[in-house]
Amino acid sequence: MLKSKVLMVKTRSGKILKIVREHYLRDDIDNGLNGVDLDDHPMLENDLISSEHYIIPDTNVVLKQMDVLEHSCMRNVIILQTVMRETKHRSAPIYKRLRTITQNKDKKFHVFTNEHSIDTWCERRPKESSNDYNDRFIRVATQFYNECLSERNQKAVLLTNDKANCDLAKKEGLLAVTVEDYVRNIVGFPELLDKLAKADEAMEVDKSISYPEHLKLSQLQTGIKSGRFKQGKLNISRQNYLEGKVLPQGEGSKEILIQGRMHLNRAVNEDIVAVEMLPENQWSLPSDVILDVSVQPGAEISESHAEDLKKKHGIPTGKVVGIIKRSWRSYCGILESFGSPDMTRHLFTPAERRIPRIRIETRQAKLLIGQRIVVAIDSWPRFSKYPQGHFVKALGEIGDKDTENKVLLLEHDVAHEPFSQAVLNCLPSANWSIPDEELRKREDLRGLPICSVDPPGCTDIDDCLHLREWTDGNLEVGVHIADVTHFIRPGTALDIEARSRGTTVYLCDKRIDMVPELLSSNLCSLRDDGDRLAFSCIWVMNHNAEIISTRFCKSVIRSKASMTYAQAQMLIDDATQNDDVTIGLRGLNKLAKILKARRTLNGALSLSSPEVRFHVDSETHDPIDLETKKLRDTNSMVEEFMLLANCSVAEKIQKEFSDCAVLRRHPEPPKSNFDVLVNAARTRGLELSINTSRELALSLDEAEKPAENVHPYISVLLRILATRCMYQAVYFCSGLESDFRHYGLAAPIYTHFTSPIRRYSDIMVHRLLAASIGADSTFSDLLNKQEIQQICNNLNFRHRMAQYAQRASVALHTQMFFRGKMVDEQGFIIVVRKNAVQVLIPKYGLEGTVFLDRDHQGNAVGTSNLEYNEDACEIVANGVLLKVFDEVTVQISHDASNIQHQRINLHLMKPKIEGISAP
């Protein structure tokens, strides 16, 4: 049966269109009741409803109470198409979660396409609002289910919190219940109550606060169109949770500063907000004050402070007038312990400093104090100082390493569950060996002196090298990369999982694999214990490391040795060793040096970041010692050839697939990014030239030369600071971008080819390369540039998150290392702020803040005795001058006074400052 649907649409250009769409009604739509065996899936018992029943939630219930629906006891739920449609329209993340549940067979969530069913279709009535219309759809469908179920003595229960809809449903003889009532009466799952999202009215009215009302979406849109408001994503400062910046959409727009609770007006980090500019005389500057809730609960910028900021010429400042889209997620954190644990209302402090505290209601407070828990925000009413939320789940004891690991994985959105059965089904058996037909298809390179060089303890070896000299004097150099794409076929569950994980995440004591271990540590890992499939990039070079020819092939290799950097270095240095592998290594080492020199000459930057390695106790897995990573020649030897392989592959795939090559670029940072660096260097009489990467590289090298009054470590500090001035390198699809340059490597084109075991980007590159040499076939998504860009966006996000998780893991281990210790150590000031200095302790690779406005016990002493000079990067505290790059001695101690943010405290020991330094 055919119905047409008429829509009036206003297009972006202001035209009003009448659009007619066909709408077919069918009688063959599965209502999900047939063949359902009730015995296998016992219905949820509820005191309110006497009979067995199915639940039909309305849209608002789905949007607000996802945590309840996700609970394992919620089964036999009918999700209507109307609800799906509205949910999708209103919230993408909830829609994603809803789809995940509906695809889970065990949950028994059936999606009923009610709007196309002849039994449940209803015609829109004149003057009916679309909300009422949707509600009617839901009621009609509930009625339909009731009829279907009546012969089985079962019922359909409509879950709705909408009073009007509830009343109408009751009038029509339907069972309609609010979620609160339903959940309260579920038998056997009292913990569900905590998961209930709170309604919009404030749980507690804070008399002190009344936020400005948010404007309506339509008003915001009008304002944005007219240019009165700016739209953008709110980025709360990491240093100060009451200050944020919004970068409005559109080319060439400038960041807008937003300061203070009232101006932020209930916007939470990453929300898409509409901002109204303040008049210019109220413009302000980002405060250089580090505001840390964990030390000073409730700390805020004092008014007087804000006053004197205004006097200076400010930057564009605005206030939030409305929220366009919330980006709320679940947050890890702890329950604040003030107040009686018997009370039900509590404050939750998120681990992420940029998120405000959240008020929640729980009856399990006694149990939860001292645990890491997860909480979701539900609403933020106008008269509530804090947002309101509900408890989702507990992770475990605070301070427990597993719990803390879980927290940092969750906070960085790292998927760490074990691989699903569907994924594991894609794997070959553990005793898989290379089949003969595969051998025939590939080049047999098993005779070559191939070896791998990796950090100690590495089990996922994805690259090997070889070099041999030809009789004509030329050198054959090969880079052999694990052929992961032989096992991960496009479109399989394994491929989809790897694509969504994007990268392997390395924590200090744990590796979260992108692909199952069988592949990462065995079949694909190029160990020296047998034949392996590889993807080889083979160059012919002369002794000046000039490439004569390049070719790529799928191959079979047998690694002669899996070495650590140190082992390889020893072989090279040991003149008595003269086997093929050693000779090869020496040749490679020689070529690498030439390559590196050439690269540097072209302007490649060698940057630095403090890296440390923990020695972990084999029993307790607690860190017992740490060392900074040493760099040997062999490290850079491997790196050089990987870079070379990446560049060669990038050229090749770009040539073959100019529209859809996966490349990596590093955008050139704007000059202004280097201001901090240049200023800091100038204090030591060093002039840095930053016009091009080449000049920067040269001047950084220049700074390495020993000079008077300059500590030799300063050149390292400069490199660290320089790194922080750069942008992140990103993956992208070549068809959608014109600038391919990699600034840091000074390469015109670059990609990632060499680590397919731990990076999905490399898997995509492998597939492209294989297609371009005819070793494998293409498939449609491989050549779809929009699709590729979407994957690239995810990969960029995953890589960033992996990096943050890694840093957080190092920080966690550093804390554990210093637990109960107090050490004096040498450090360097790397950044001077208004009320503090940032100190780097090279020995531990540890960076921390030394506050100059507090005494050693953390009590505020005021800022009156501080004189801060931004341009000179210096601060005078109680008459003692502290300058950037000054060598200082700090006392390192572990501070567990705040269980949420256990931290490393740094106190200045030398130079001694009255009232601040520890006695």
Added chain:
Amino acid sequence: MSLFGNNLSDAEKCFIIHGIQDDFRTDGRSCDNYRTIELAVNVLTNTHGSSKVRLGNTELLVGVKVELGKPEKATPDEGRIEFHVDCSPNATPAAQRKAANKDFVNNIESMLVRTYANKIAIDLTSLCIIKGKMCWIVHVDVLILECGGNILDCTSLGVKSALQDTGIPRVVVKSGDEGEEEVELPDDPFDVQHISVNNVPILVTVSFVGTRHIIDATVEEESCCSASVVMGVTRRGRILGVRKQCGGSLNPETLVEMLEFGKKSGRQLHVALDKMLKSYEKGTTGYL
């Protein structure tokens, strides 16, 4: 007034003219009879109003679409109504000849503009949304599907029915903060206002053939016609716009007679049309 000449022989012409003199036309009608009219409205769902008319062998579709626009400077409080006529090649292969087609179409358009696009026929102020800034522009598209004579009368029947069928979204004007106004569509797609067609005229063509005048000439009769007069007649019998067509000339007395005749026929036609629109049931025509 036909697009392509129908090459009738003198004898044939003579036969037609003599018939008319005896008030007995070739298809059996008398001089003041119309051919059968088939009418359907709301046939095109993606327009705001539409109609399909078949008058003897003449057939056409009318689609009305409304669009937001700016009022003319001279009339800031009025909307506009625009006519576009297109002759489908289906109607006659001659429509492919661009020049001939253009003349034919322009002639109809200009007649429609003259009789409809004025304040007497349609209350153009009802189409204004914000004075001087925003108004509705009503596009009336006429698509001729088959040419069987008397296109003008048939067109006007179609236009009137389509306008009557037209529903304009009842937009709400919201004032923004800085004096700029925005229109918002109603949530309900059926929330529409109708254009008042009470004073909308119908075109009546009176053709002078031989010694008598007739209405609703077929293609053959048109080719025998020495002069014809087109006039817009409202329901109450007011005449809006008159034009004389064809090559011949008329006596002043004959013209007055013809106007009187046209007026009478027009009023009857209005009544007949209203009746048809009321009793109209969907699905009675061949297609759409």
Added chain:
Amino acid sequence: MAGLELISDQGYRIDGRKPTELRQIRCRLGVFTQADGSSYVEQGNTKVLASIYGPHEPSSNMRSKISHDKCIINCEYSQASFSSAERKHRPRGDRKSLDMAAHIKQTFESCIHTTLYPRSQIDIFLQILQSDGSNYCACVNAATLAIVDAGIAMKDYVCACSASLAKGTTLVDINHVEESAGCAELSAAVMPKLNKIVYSELNGRLHEDEIGKVLDSVVLGCNDMFAVMERTVREHVEETVSNFTHS
């Protein structure tokens, strides 16, 4: 169009059809009196009128193209101004319409027995009344019926159908929403009894691995279309015959 799901997890398309289902088809023969053959085809909200004039003596502007062993096929495609959601300013003569006319002409040159009508001209006029995707297909189907109505000899019926690919599933007889979602669109005209493809066109990108699959669905769609068209012709003939016998 971001976020538009052409096919739901339950396997229904936006308008409620299953992937292989055609839209509702209605067709009629002999809708006009003047033309030598005419038809009307409705595929969902795509509505087309077709008229055939001829075979007749070539018109003056075609004289130069007269061929001694076959007829000239002249095709014109027009789209009514009100046919699409947004009003069209030019009913014909724009690039798209000229292209469309050329494609239809090409399609029918290969299946009308042109050698039976030397030195003559056949006009195929197509008028889109409402457009909601797969316009080419509806035109070809309408033209076929009109040619049958005109009694011009053809090798076989020509039936056309389109298909697109969404999330690995082929969608047959795509409408405007599906068309504008940016997926590849494959249209083909098929002579179902001879099992030959007379015309095919691909818009957008489609991986070669998938072409076979999509083309198969198109051919199936054409066969479904053929069943409807043939029934219409038979009914029309029966009706005409009964009119003769009664009078």
